[in-house]
Amino acid sequence: MLKAIVEEFDLTHAAFVGIRVPAQIGHQEPFSYLTYPDEWQNRYLSQGYLRVDPAIHLALNSILPVDWASIHDERPMVSRLFDEASDFGISKTGLTIPIRGFNGETALFTVTGDFTPGEWRDFKKEHLGDLQLLSYYIYQMIARAGRLESGAPRLSPREVECLKWSSAGKTYDDIASILSISRRAVKLYLDTARHKLNCLSITHAVARAISLKIIPPVF
Amino acid sequence: MIKLIRGVDKNQYKPLIDAMYRNRADVFAERLGWDVHVEDGLEFDQFDQANPLYIVSVDPHTGKYRGSTRLLPTTGPNMLRDVFSCLLDDGDEIASATIWEGTRFSVDPDQDSVRSRKGVSVVTGELLCGAFEIGLMAGLSHIVAVYDARMSRVFDRADCQAELIGRPQRIGKVMTYAGFFEVSEETLMRVRAAAGVTESVLEPDLPAAISELRAA
Numbered sequence: 558m559l560k561a562i563v564e565e566f567d568l569t570h571a572a573f574v575g576i577r578v579p580a581q582i583g584h585q586e587p588f589s590y591l592t593y594p595d596e597w598q599n600r601y602l603s604q605g606y607l608r609v610d611p612a613i614h615l616a617l618n619s620i621l622p623v624d625w626a627s628i629h630d631e632r633p634m635v636s637r638l639f640d641e642a643s644d645f646g647i648s649k650t651g652l653t654i655p656i657r658g659f660n661g662e663t664a665l666f667t668v669t670g671d672f673t674p675g676e677w678r679d680f681k682k683e684h685l686g687d688l689q690l691l692s693y694y695i696y697q698m699i700a701r702a703g704r705l706e707s708g709a710p711r712l713s714p715r716e717v718e719c720l721k722w723s724s725a726g727k728t729y730d731d732i733a734s735i736l737s738i739s740r741r742a743v744k745l746y747l748d749t750a751r752h753k754l755n756c757l758s759i760t761h762a763v764a765r766a767i768s769l770k771i772i773p774p775v776f
Numbered sequence: 777m778i779k780l781i782r783g784v785d786k787n788q789y790k791p792l793i794d795a796m797y798r799n800r801a802d803v804f805a806e807r808l809g810w811d812v813h814v815e816d817g818l819e820f821d822q823f824d825q826a827n828p829l830y831i832v833s834v835d836p837h838t839g840k841y842r843g844s845t846r847l848l849p850t851t852g853p854n855m856l857r858d859v860f861s862c863l864l865d866d867g868d869e870i871a872s873a874t875i876w877e878g879t880r881f882s883v884d885p886d887q888d889s890v891r892s893r894k895g896v897s898v899v900t901g902e903l904l905c906g907a908f909e910i911g912l913m914a915g916l917s918h919i920v921a922v923y924d925a926r927m928s929r930v931f932d933r934a935d936c937q938a939e940l941i942g943r944p945q946r947i948g949k950v951m952t953y954a955g956f957f958e959v960s961e962e963t964l965m966r967v968r969a970a971a972g973v974t975e976s977v978l979e980p981d982l983p984a985a986i987s988e989l990r991a992a
Contacts, residue, residue: 618784620829620849620876621914624988656873657852661826681989685915686874693851693873757821760811760948761859768861774945 559592562691566684568670569648573695575664576617590695597645604641609634616653616665622685625651625669626677650677654688656696664699666692712771716750719743721772724763777836778906778977783827792832794818795841795884803882808926811948823879826853831910833902835887843883843899845907850875850920856954860922863954864942874917875956878907881927892972895933901971904934908967909978911959913989920956928953935970936963 559571572591591598600606607613611630616623626649628635639649651669658664668688672680712720715736722732729747733740747759754769756762766772779792786793797818804810804819812819828846835842848854850870854877857869864870870877881903888899896904911919921927921938931937938955945952957963968974982990 618782618827620782620827620847621910622989627988657849659852661852681915685989686917687915689873689915756859757813758811761821764859764862764947768859774862 558695559590562668563592566668566670566680566688568668569646570667570669572667573664573692573699574613574667575696575699576613593647594645597642597647600641600645604638606638609638611635612651612653612667613665616655617663619655620657622652622654622689624681625649625653648672652681652685652688654692656692658696658700662700664692664696666695712750712753712766713746715742716746716753717766717771719746720750720759720763720766723747723759724767724772777834777979778902778909779832779834779979780910780983781830781832782983783824783830786824792834792841793830796830796832796844796882799841799844799882799884800880802884804880808924808950810950823848823853823855829910831903831906833883833899833906840887841884842887843881843903845878845881845903847876847878847907847910847919849873850877855879856920856922860947860952860954862947863922863945863952868942870920870941870956872917874915876911876914876916876919878919878921881921881923881930892970894935894970894972896930896971898971900930901934901967901973902977904936904967905964905971905973905977908936908957908959908964909976912961912964916959918956918959920954922952922954924950924952933970935966 559573563569563571570592572589572593574589609632611628612623612625615628643649648669648671650672651667653665653667656664656666666688670680718736719732722735727735729740729743732743736743747762750766751757751759751762754762754765756765763772767774781789781792797820801814801817801819804812805814813821823846826848828848830844830846832844833842834840850857851873856863856877857871861869883897883899883903888897890898892898892901907919923938928938936957938953938957940953940955942954
């Protein structure tokens, strides 16, 4: 499929690397699909280039794509990496797109091509959106293969009740009175409900609970 | 002037980030009375830990914080999906690699008095122009936002009114809307015109990771 992408966009290579993906499909090393020649892949691994590759490191923590032209890393190992890559036919004109997964997982999609600076500028302008979509599509295909469905948080009946009354605008004291429990207990249930819903405020927790259909919507 | 700060680099920009959190506490907790989490006068939430891209307006001469907003990809954790999905129609979701979410739009009132002819403040104009510039640089199709009536009026004045999606809901005491903007040269031009901006608002020394994405 990567070869089709390379052809369609008139590139020279494409590479998908999964880093920090759901544990059940990750391996010790980030898994990858690449069009790079085998000899280059072997060289890349044996030289430990993954640790040095600035495109990877910049893109890993970004939400914006990394244009290789913006990399100004003078370290000898990095120069060696780029020079050797070009020996293997991988041009220095490239783009690494970070992919943000459902729970914040990170994967990277790289494309390289033989473009003049003007052509490259036009290419990016025209195709960056498409490439963003493609990268994510590839990621989803892979992630779907191994992802466990995460269930909605289970709230206890008391937690649900307290959230419901809270969503209706009742104070802690009101809720305590309605449910015949102490005010402190109300606070406890609302706190634990919040924690289960991974929210820092009751308003967030209420909104989240509504969206997860744990409590009915507010009108 | 707009500075771009990645979530993972927050510690390198502590004074600006703290100023941002204080501004957010002031705007959302104090002035709007929203139910947000404030600690030591600083407002932050779980999405600040999701490595967002912060768009921060600073005084071009002093570097002082003036306002900010943050962007998150809709493919990962975001407010519309994880907190406010009740605003969307049943089963609807916004998750696309070309759609990012903008949230926590806040401006320091002490730093922000000058307005354009259309009534858009300098900082607001900068933040909106910055967001659309970045959207174009990243190849985005849309930016989504969860907002209130106050922000809706800001968008109106800036000539970039959001298109509503789903159903508005009253959450707590706030009538809340979900909407989206198209990311296009046209939108950027309209916002620039309303804001009286004639050129890029982004800092000249953009972080290496994005400087080459700038359009010609």
